[in-house]
Amino acid sequence: MSELRIPGSIASSGVATAAMRAPEGTRPDALFDAPLARLLVSLRGEVPADQRDYLADGVSATSPLTRMMGDYMAVRTHFFDTHLRATAAAGSRQVVLLGSGLDVRAYRMPWPRGTRIFEIDSAEVHAFKDELLARTDLRPTAERIKISSDVTGEWREMLAAAGFDNARPSSWLLEGLLFYLDRQICDDIVKGIAGGPAPMTWLAGDYATSTPQERADFAARNRTDDKAPDSADIITDGILPHAAPGPGAPPAQWLSPAEWNVTESTFVAHGTTLDRRVPDHWDSRRGGESLWLFHAVQKAS
Numbered sequence: 001m002s003e004l005r006i007p008g009s010i011a012s013s014g015v016a017t018a019a020m021r022a023p024e025g026t027r028p029d030a031l032f033d034a035p036l037a038r039l040l041v042s043l044r045g046e047v048p049a050d051q052r053d054y055l056a057d058g059v060s061a062t063s064p065l066t067r068m069m070g071d072y073m074a075v076r077t078h079f080f081d082t083h084l085r086a087t088a089a090a091g092s093r094q095v096v097l098l099g100s101g102l103d104v105r106a107y108r109m110p111w112p113r114g115t116r117i118f119e120i121d122s123a124e125v126h127a128f129k130d131e132l133l134a135r136t137d138l139r140p141t142a143e144r145i146k147i148s149s150d151v152t153g154e155w156r157e158m159l160a161a162a163g164f165d166n167a168r169p170s171s172w173l174l175e176g177l178l179f180y181l182d183r184q185i186c187d188d189i190v191k192g193i194a195g196g197p198a199p200m201t202w203l204a205g206d207y208a209t210s211t212p213q214e215r216a217d218f219a220a221r222n223r224t225d226d227k228a229p230d231s232a233d234i235i236t237d238g239i240l241p242h243a244a245p246g247p248g249a250p251p252a253q254w255l256s257p258a259e260w261n262v263t264e265s266t267f268v269a270h271g272t273t274l275d276r277r278v279p280d281h282w283d284s285r286r287g288g289e290s291l292w293l294f295h296a297v298q299k300a301s
């Protein structure tokens, strides 16, 4: 059987993220299903030995850091699923996933007829995901359109060429992406989203306002416990070196109040509403980092 090679550099973050979501679908109180993620984790034996830690799932992982990330993935995925259902009900038939990774919302969520989901990520991420999808019997529940682009590049033009209509309502998701971008790029992305004449534009995403160094220090403190061998090297050594400052301010301060109505939450706040474990050291009230979840709707001009 041919070896399954995980894409390198920042592209690997999408694979690790998916793996950390894998256990959710098997819980009795599951917040969502994660069919591709479960397949991914089951293929651990097919990836090169030095890449296997990318496929540590968020529950049985031995590292507290990886388990915490698993909790975070569950909470944030629920937050965005809920938001996207609401925007679909309000008339959005275009969904744009920037930094789509192994997102399978185009397969696992029920979408109104005519919904188009545009997935923007690197060509190698799309190829890896297609290789996984080919091993499943998943069927799309919306039209899925792949766009291979850097989010710092010509994605706006590519979207238009792929059929995105900026005169119609759309929902944009920046899930797990802003952690790796500088403020200027974050601002440019929002400008690119807000530019059209559509009557309704929604935007959602997550990021941390702690500095990349604080994130690295936090991860180093939590990568192991005394009883278990470390399985978090992939996060600390493979993914966190790509961390960037992101927007640098809470969502309602970052997004112009003149242009956006913002609803902001945090990992702690949303996790608590779901009765999910939110480790003390991720709680900003106890001095941990602030992990923001937000959704916003553009104000009529």
Ligand SMILES: C[S@@+](CC[C@H](N)C(=O)[O-])C[C@H]1O[C@@H](n2cnc3c(N)ncnc32)[C@H](O)[C@@H]1O
Pocket (backbone or CB within 6 Å): 010, 011, 012, 013, 014, 015, 017, 018, 098, 099, 100, 101, 102, 103, 120, 121, 122, 125, 149, 150, 151, 152, 174, 175, 176, 177, 180
């Ligand atoms: C942490 S993953 C999140 C993936 C997905 N949104 C999810 O939550 O499962 C970040 C994704 O953003 C992509 N990404 C990061 N920087 C990018 C860039 N500059 N251009 C395009 N994609 C990028 C990576 O390839 C990766 O798939």
